[in-house]
Amino acid sequence: MNNFTFYSPTYFVFGKGKEDDAGHYVKRFGGTKVLLHYGSGSVIRSGLLDRVKKSLEKEGLSFLELGGVKPNPRSGLVYEGIELCKKNNVDFILAIGGGSAIDSAKAIAAGAKYEGDFWDFYVDTPIKDALKVGTILTIAAAGSEGSGDSVITKEEGMIKRGASSEYYRPVFSILNPELTQTLPAYQTACGAADIMAHVFERYFTNTQDVEVTDRLCEAILLTMIKEVPKAIKNPDDYQARANIMWAGMVAHNNIVGVGREQDWASHSIEHELSAVYDCAHGAGLAVIFPAWMKYVMHQDINRFAQASVRVWGCNMDFAHPEVTAAEGIERFKNFLSSIGLPVNFKELGADAKDITVLVDKLGLGENGTTGNFVKLTSKDAEEIYRIAAE
Amino acid sequence: MNNFTFYSPTYFVFGKGKEDDAGHYVKRFGGTKVLLHYGSGSVIRSGLLDRVKKSLEKEGLSFLELGGVKPNPRSGLVYEGIELCKKNNVDFILAIGGGSAIDSAKAIAAGAKYEGDFWDFYVDTPIKDALKVGTILTIAAAGSEGSGDSVITKEEGMIKRGASSEYYRPVFSILNPELTQTLPAYQTACGAADIMAHVFERYFTNTQDVEVTDRLCEAILLTMIKEVPKAIKNPDDYQARANIMWAGMVAHNNIVGVGREQDWASHSIEHELSAVYDCAHGAGLAVIFPAWMKYVMHQDINRFAQASVRVWGCNMDFAHPEVTAAEGIERFKNFLSSIGLPVNFKELGADAKDITVLVDKLGLGENGTTGNFVKLTSKDAEEIYRIAAE
Known part of the structure; x- marks a missing residue:
């Protein structure tokens, strides 16, 4: 096990009506002074936004x-939000x-x-301060x-890029599984693929002797395998939704990934798919992850066999x-297919002819690599896109 | 799954030399201004205390x-510590x-x-403020x-009593598995029993549809079953120590227990054993927990069977x-026995003649109960002590 730090100071409020x-x-x-930040009309149509506003008003908070x-949120709206916050002294x-x-x-x-361009953080600048963020989650993913x-x-x-910082941990997150009951089956499945991918990115590692995090990873995967088909079949299954929602948090606050090298090649390879085709991230992962697995499994056959036995029975x-x-x-x-996800380029609506473009956008150049379990070059990424296109 | 809140804001620093x-x-x-609080001579003899002092001095902190x-820490020293802190304006x-x-x-x-007597908190008074606490852990338990x-x-x-509060979450905890390598096998085993008991107290529940936390509980138990015998056999096995140490944290910060009714009868029944015989808490649990299981298993045979299959193979x-x-x-x-723990009164050095005293000290009276999986009366507790005495 490697040395690590783990810090997850978010206050989680879970359950019915908690919004x-x-x-x-x-x-x-x-x-x-609060900025309410949200996406599409469903938050409005469902009445959720109104309920949240009432709750803020009740506490005398302005917003x-x-x-x-x-989906795949854009920098344009971020710039708009930053200006709004600065102009109005928003603090939350x-x-x-x-x-x-x-x-x-x-x-x-x-x-x-x-003072500078926020995009700096998504290139290489470390984040040194941030307003506080709270969340009301409407999809487990x-x-x-x-x-x-x-x-x-x-x-x-x-260009799709990530940034990480302790300042990016929400101070609180409200998770009400009821809010996910209106999600269409396809979005539910995309979310599930994302959650399982977050675990697999951590599971496939070269770090030895990490039984505790192996087992925790497997716990989340086993939960997903049991609960997701129930939520797909019956969207109103509160208990399935609740299990999935908490699994989704545990899968990615890093409690299942500490002390081990993690991979994350599949995420980076997928990012180009969703950037080019604007597909759901989870759908792209359903196409890429099994292809990545096939390509790299010989790096550690026993680890893959362990997953087969312990997770897939x-x-x-x-x-x-x-x-x-x-x-x-x-x-x-087969599991991904059974919950209605695409598992190849054709099913996703991607085209093998674009592989050169995808590899180029990945930006590894001649000597760059992505991932850790196997350090993949442009050539490797191309092969993985090809397997995914089959 | 029940509604819940989960808040674990401790900053964990894990690994070699982190103290x-x-x-x-x-x-x-x-x-x-720091109060260094510790136990026996081993912290001094090992040089750990000196290293910590040097680290404080390096930062210009007074202490x-x-x-x-x-073991089974006493109120007398707590009063002494409180007076020290108040007199010297200790803030950490x-x-x-x-x-x-x-x-x-x-x-x-x-x-x-x-201002009042701290024991109030261990009776019924909620804690409304506290100095910050940091920890350097030397035993996984x-x-x-x-x-x-x-x-x-x-x-x-x-009288042994517990108190819980958000103010009792350490602001940081340093976990260096090397510090546990000097622990004798018996103490290692006692710690292991405590960790497994923390999981089982959460696992046996009447709450339905809690697959995610069931699986997380099983993950910790499976880890312990694999790693503890290695640490008993070879105390210097850093990797086994590391897995056990992190499992011990995960077992009790409640990530494996949220959203479900928990039991805690075995802990309360055990507390009287360690209070009366001043035995190690883990040793007492090794005697009580299997007895409790035998007594209550008919409450939910399938849940016990699930543990047998998933955890014990x-x-x-x-x-x-x-x-x-x-x-x-x-x-x-058998597992507890194999790692050198007592599993009945005789092996613990307890005496069946004291059962009346133990039941009396438990303080349930005529109508009180302990535990949730099955609400146990004084009569039930007596039966469990009797099974444990067999």
């Missing part, structure tokens, strides 16, 4: 609004939505406390409600562990 | 010392040791900010390094699930 306490928590964590966050950003609204809110929070991460897409060239083929390893990847792919 | 950064973290979290914490308590030093430090921290709990024994009548007897349930309990008992 009505938003004002209470904004106040508790020192907010006085501004900035809606319009899109309350994101209502999924990973996109939350990631956008985090970028605004850091940008509002910075990105894990941004508990993580210190944010991913933003710059319109110029559709395969019987170990002791004479041919590579058979067991491959069987687990196949079961993963 | 040398203690001063840095005290400063980061606002400490200026006082209060050693002498005993740094506990060096295991659960006893940390629990004692928490009690001092709350008492130092209170109590989980106090990440929890909001503290257990203190009042000398008058040897039993084959499910579908025609007779109660056989599988009982088999898991037997394997748990």
Whole structure:
């Protein structure tokens, strides 16, 4: 196990109706002037936004609004939010939505406390201050409600990049599984793929002797395998939604990933797919992750066999562990298909002809690499896109 | 799943040599005048105390010392610590040791900010303020390094009681597995029993549909079953120590227990054993927990069978699930024995003749109960002590 630090200071409020306490928590964590940041019309149509406003009013908090966050959130709206915050002395950003609204809110929070261009943070500048961010989560997927991460897409060239900081940990997050019951099956499945990918990015590691985090990773995956089909079949299944929602947080606040090298190649390879085709991140991951697994499994056949046995319930083929390893990847792919996700380029609406463009946008150049389990070059990434296109 | 809040804002610093950064973290979290609180001579003999002092001096922090914490920490030393803090304007308590030093430090921290008798907190008064507490952990066991709990024994009548509060969450905890490599096998095993008990207290619940926390509980138990025998056999096994140490934190900061009714009868029944015989808490748990399991398993045979299959690797007897349930309990008992722990009164040095005294001290009276999975009366507790005495 490697040395590590772990810091997850977010106050999680989980359960039915908890969004009505938003004002209470904004106040508790020192907010006085709030920017409400959200995405599409569903937050308005469902009445959620009104309920949150009432809750803020009840606590005597003043607020501004900035809606319009899109999936794969854009820098344009972030700049707009930063200006709004600076002009109006906003001291708290309350994101209502999924990973996109939350990631956008985090970028605004850091940008509002910075003189330069917020995009600096998504290149290489460390974040040194930020407004406080709270969240009301409406989709179990990105894990941004508990993580210190944010991913933003710059319109110029559709460049998608991430930034991480302790300042990006929300001070509170309200998780009400009821709010996810209205999600269409496809979005539910995309969220599930994202959650499982967050675990697998941590699971496939070269670090030895990490049984505790191996087991924690497997716990989340086993939960997803049991609960997701229930939520797809019956969107109103509160208990399935609740299990998935908490699993989504645990999958990405890093409690299951400490002390080990993590990979993250599949995320970076996928980012170009969703940047180019504007597909759901989870759908792109469903296409890329099994392809990545096939390509890298020989790096550690026993680790893949372990996943097959412990997560996918395969019987170990002791004479041919590579058979067991491959069987687990196949079961993963079948699982993704069974919940309605695309598992190849065609099903995603991507085109193998674009692979050169995708590899080019990935920006590894001649000597760059992505990932850690296997350090992948441009050539490797191209192969993975090709496997995904099959 | 029940509604819940989860708040674990402790900054965890994990790995080799990290105690040398203690001063840095005290400063980061606002400490200026520190009370060093610790137990026995081993902290001094090993040179740990000196290294910590040097680290504080390096940061220009002034400090006082209060050693002498005993296992099952006593109120007498807490009163002494409170007076020291008040007299010297201490603003930060740094506990060096295991659960006893940390629990004692928490009690001092709350008492130092209170005009009344700190014992009030261990009866029914909510804690409204406390000095900040940091910890340097030297034994994986109590989980106090990440929890909001503290257990203190009042000398008058040897009454052992717990208190919980958000103010009891340490602001930072340094976990260096190397510091646990000098622990004798018996103490290592006692710590392991405590960690596993913290999980089982959460696992046996009447709350339905809690797959995510079931799986997380099982993850910690599976880790312990694999790693503890390695640390017993080879105390210098850093990797085993590291896995156990992190498992001990995760087992008790409540990430594996949210959203479900928890039990805690075995802890309360055990507390009287360690109060009367001054035995190690973990040893008492090794005697009580399997007895409790046998007594209550018919409350939910399938849940016990699930533990047997998923945690202990039993084959499910579908025609007779109660056989599988009982088999898991037997394997748990055998596991505890195999790592050198007592599993009955005789092995613990307790006497069945004292059962009346133990039941009396438990203080349930005629109508009181303890636990939630099954609400146990004095009569039930007596039966459990009797099973444990067999």
